[in-house]
Amino acid sequence: QVQLVESGGGSVQAGGSLRLSCAYSGYTYSSNCMGWFRQAPGKEREGVATIYIGSGSTYYADSVKGRFTISRDNAKNTVYLQMNSLKPEDTAMYYCSAEWLGRTKAPATTMTCPPRGGVPSPVVPFAYWGQGTQVTVSS
Secondary structure, X not given: OOEEEEEOOEEEEOOOXXXXXXXXXXXXXXXXXXEEEEXXXXXXXXXXXXXXXXXXXXXXXXXXXXXXXXXXXXXXXXXXXXXXXXXXXXXXXXXXEEEOOOOOOOOOOEEEOOOEXXXXXXXXXXXXXXXXXXXXXXX
16 A cells, blocks of 8 residues: 655745655555645646656756755655745645556546656656645745
């Protein structure tokens, strides 16, 4: 059973930094993709950054490129999201997620992952979710 537990959210002023952590279990597929998503009130959930837990290759949404860094520590089964130069528009609930393993109905939520198997920008379905951690950035 895949379990994801996020931590590290909080309230900061614009320009500040936060580091989110996602401790996962039951998911040991090194060629699969994990990622961070966020959802602000009244808005759709959007992908922020993705990473292959084996290779460490990364992909970022344009809105966070240059400010956020996704990384992983395989010894700790943890994925991180370092967020710098935070803006009020980064305020949202942040969710950790893992790629669909194909054992159930295909999920609706997808996100681009780094190049894989000759595909430069694979769009991958994500099926497993944590409970979320709130990030609030004040101006």
